[in-house]
Amino acid sequence: VSDLAPHLGPAAGRVAHEISRTLGGTPPADGIEAIAARAVYALAVQRAEGPDGADEPLPVDGADRDAVVGALTDQLGGTDRGGFAARAAKGVAVRALNSYLSPLSSLAHSFRSGITRGSVPAGGDILRYQARGAGVRAAIRAAVREAVDSGHGPVVLLAHSLGGIACVDLLAEPDPPAGVELLVTVGSQAPFLYELDALTALRRGEPLPAGFPRWINVYDEHDLLGFVGAKVFPGRVTDLRVDTRQPFPRAHTSYFAHHRLYELLAPELP
Template identity: 60%
Template sequence: MTSVVFVHGTGVREDSYRKSYNRVARGLKRLRPDIRLVPCYWGDPYGAHLAFDGACFPEQDQDRALPIADADDPLAVWALLERDPVAELELLADSAGEDDDGGFAPGRTDPWDALADRLRTLTEADLAEGGPTASDSARVFAAELAPYVTEAAEEIAAEVSMRLSRTAPGHDSEAVAARAVIALATRLAEAAQDEEEPLPVDGADRDMLVALLTDWLGGTDRGIKEAGKWVGARLLGDPFLWTVSPAVQAGRRRMTRGILPESGDILRYQGRGAELRARIADVVALTREQDDGPVVLLAHSLGGIASFDLLAMEPSHGVDLLITVGSQAPFLYEIDALTGLRRGDELPTAFPRWLNVYDRRDLLGFVAERIFPGRVTDARVDLRQPFPRAHTGYFAHDSFYERIGAELP
């Protein structure tokens, strides 16, 4: 009798595995009633768990209800500016009304145009020293931004004129412009240096340079109160900005628990993968003892990586066919991150026949034929699902069983 050992992927725990196991059993029995399906569940003993109930989380982390955005929290505004230096100007333009203070009387200068004109006169020397009270770190930061401040100021001036001319002036318009200039100059400095990591910035130094430019532009209000009114809407629409939300910060423990099984299992395998590989080897050996027929490893996602590693390191385990489903093994080989096989090394001669099943919409499924020519067959299925369901839906797909059924010994 042919035995199929079913190895699940990351994040799966007992109830979920039981459902998947039953689904696979039905799918295989429909085509091959002679198949014996063997469970290889590893989620609880070898998956990731918070063994000390999250004792590693900072004490200030509180799972309590908080607003999505705090109008007095400058980090929310700076998170917007990190993504788009003109974000505040866009928000002001979206909410601005027409200037009711005299309209466009001859000889009257539009306040926003006047601000744009002042910005166009900003030079490197105006920022180079960082101000008389600047700390050593602030002077270093100012020196890093100074070569780019003129270009940044000219671009922000153009944005001010284009977006806000003929609208009512804001009471903190100089501070808004100063923040935009510093944010854009930081981005320009990072692009010019072509560093792999962002420019290290102390928030106090950044705020000091904003205050310096605000004073230079003639402003007095350096707050963010007006900007805070619009931050909540942006946070709801941009997942990148959720990390600065007070609600997310307070719910860090709960959020981590939610993503831990998937991401934690991967991390744990990198450090303790031998345990999972030993579990698979033991199940295969026991299956061989119970029946001397062919043994197939049917392994999904992380289970496929562990199965591949096992067979690459010890190909004599008596597996006749490896079927990986939604596998990252080819990708990990290409970046030289596999445990069982270094990039450039050939698969062992005794490595079993290998079928690699993928869906092109599965962002975690990779093809293997071009990586291991002549040693693997790629089999594409079409689940007609977007990611992430394209990664989790293989075992609900009838054509999947038809495809693998043709390969089973």
């Protein structure tokens, strides 16, 4: 939410400029304040990510979004139908809704752009890792050794997306790093790559090594890059589902902005 704060003012300014051109005395529809607030929120997110979109979508959580939208709704007049701000917001929202009814090709173009920006970088990283992943696994191994040598307590590997693939590969090697007591993967493709026989250290059909640590796998059903693991590795993986209430690709980058994730992991982490 703090990432959006600098952009809310400019977003509201743009909305104010637009409504001054579109209100024109036309009576607004009732109950449109919340829709207008969502439009301001969406514009602020767009501004925060930059004109060309961020490398990864801004991590936002559905609960935080609702809190911001609720505050904006109050500022726009809430249920007060008589204020100028309320009438202006309704006019802008009606125009925004009309824009979504424009030709299908425009909507499809926007949808395709979002999917491409969100999924191609992740897919490219995975392909690059598959070709040159030894260095990544070596870095994780060194970090584990340092943590174990520090003697500060149990060692947990917490990894998102590609990081989960690298950790599973490392821990499935014939000589895995000693001392890892728990693996937590978040939005990981490791189970899917196993079924494709594309993991580096574990062939499809082979079980996880006997010494493989306890594995918790967190996923969101709306995250097309996050896969369940319990059905692939029966008895060896515990799947935990969260709902960031974000569409893909935002669902893939919003796990760590989601309060429920920490509630689920708190009892598991030393």
